[in-house]
Every structure is written in C-alpha cells, then in structure tokens.
Amino acid sequence: MQTFSDQGWYTLLVGLAILVGLVGIIVPILPGVILIFGAIAVWAFLTGGATAWIVFAICTALLVISGVVKYTWPGRKMKDAGVSNRAVFLGAILGIVGFFVIPVVGLFVGFVLGVYLSELHRLRAGQQAWQATVHALKGVGLSMLIELFGALLATGVWVVGIIVA
Numbered sequence: 001m002q003t004f005s006d007q008g009w010y011t012l013l014v015g016l017a018i019l020v021g022l023v024g025i026i027v028p029i030l031p032g033v034i035l036i037f038g039a040i041a042v043w044a045f046l047t048g049g050a051t052a053w054i055v056f057a058i059c060t061a062l063l064v065i066s067g068v069v070k071y072t073w074p075g076r077k078m079k080d081a082g083v084s085n086r087a088v089f090l091g092a093i094l095g096i097v098g099f100f101v102i103p104v105v106g107l108f109v110g111f112v113l114g115v116y117l118s119e120l121h122r123l124r125a126g127q128q129a130w131q132a133t134v135h136a137l138k139g140v141g142l143s144m145l146i147e148l149f150g151a152l153l154a155t156g157v158w159v160v161g162i163i164v165a
Contacts (some may be wrong), residue, residue, distance in 0.1 A: 007047060018039050021035030022155065025151055033147060037063055040055070040158050041061045054161075055160070059154035072106070074143040075141070075144040084118065089117065
C-alpha cells in the first residue's frame with residue numbers, strides 16, 4: 001500500500017485535471033469529458049490494484065452512459081419541437097466561427113444566430129424561427145446538464161476511490 005506522500009502528487013494533478021474538465025463542460029472550450037476520463041485512467045494506472053480499476057470502470061460507464069443520453073434525449077426533444085437538424089448543424093458552425101470572432105461570448109452568439117437564420121430561412125416566419133431557436137437552446141442546455149451530471153457522478157466515484165484505495 002502506498003502512503004499519501006507517494007501518491008499525493010499525482011492525485012492532486014489528477015484532481016486538477018478533473019476540475020479543468022468540469023469547467024470544460026460548462027465553458028465548452030476544453031474537451032471536458034475526455035480530460036476527466038483521461039485523468040481517472042492515469043490515476044487508475046498509477047495507483048494500481050483492483051479498487052482503482054473498478055473505480056475506473058464505473059467512471060467510464062457513467063461517462064459513456066451520460067454521453068449517449070446527452071445526444072439522444074435533447075435531440076429527441078428538439079425534433080419533437082420541430083427544430084431541424086440543419087439548424088442545429090448551422091448553429092454549431094456559426095458558433096465555432098463566433099468563438100474566434102467575438103471573444104468569450106462568440107460561441108453562444110454564433111449558435112443562436114445560426115439556428116435562428118436557418119429556421120427563418122426554412123419557416124419564413126420570424127416568430128416561429130425564434131421559438132425553434134429557444135427550443136434548440138433548451139436542448140443544448142439540457143445536453144450540458146446531462147454531461148455535467150455524468151461527470152460529477154464519475155468525480156464522486158473517483159473521490160470515493162481515493163478514500164478506499
């Protein structure tokens with residue numbers, strides 16, 4: 001069994017990487033889930049033992065399940081609300097462009113503008129296009145909450161794993 005001083009340095013670095021990953025989910029600049037997954041994998045490898053690998057397996061399952069739900073549930077809700085896939089795609093493209101054009105808020109502004117313009121072109125009615133844009137924003141928000149929930153569950157399992165391992 002390792003002492004805290006042996007594993008303390010890399011556990012602290014893994015914790016910081018997980019924290020950055022959680023921020024990356026809320027502020028979609030960093031690949032949050034990938035950072036969390038990688039950090040827990042490094043921790044499991046460096047810690048070793050059955051407990052660490054069980055923690056890693058549970059965290060992986062939680063992150064994968066939340067990833068699947070993140071794309072299916074909000075997508076179905078947006079489809080039911082009449083938001084086209086093209087609008088979401090164009091919103092994402094303009095969001096990426098906006099990210100580089102307008103610091104800090106460009107991703108959000110670009111996404112909203114892309115969805116609205118796409119739906120305005122498709123529906124030819126400003127009010128309906130705005131309603132579709134609001135539904136798309138709700139879908140994106142729900143998607144982020146699902147991803148954050150899965151990441152927080154995985155982080156909680158990791159913390160328990162630290163205590164037990």
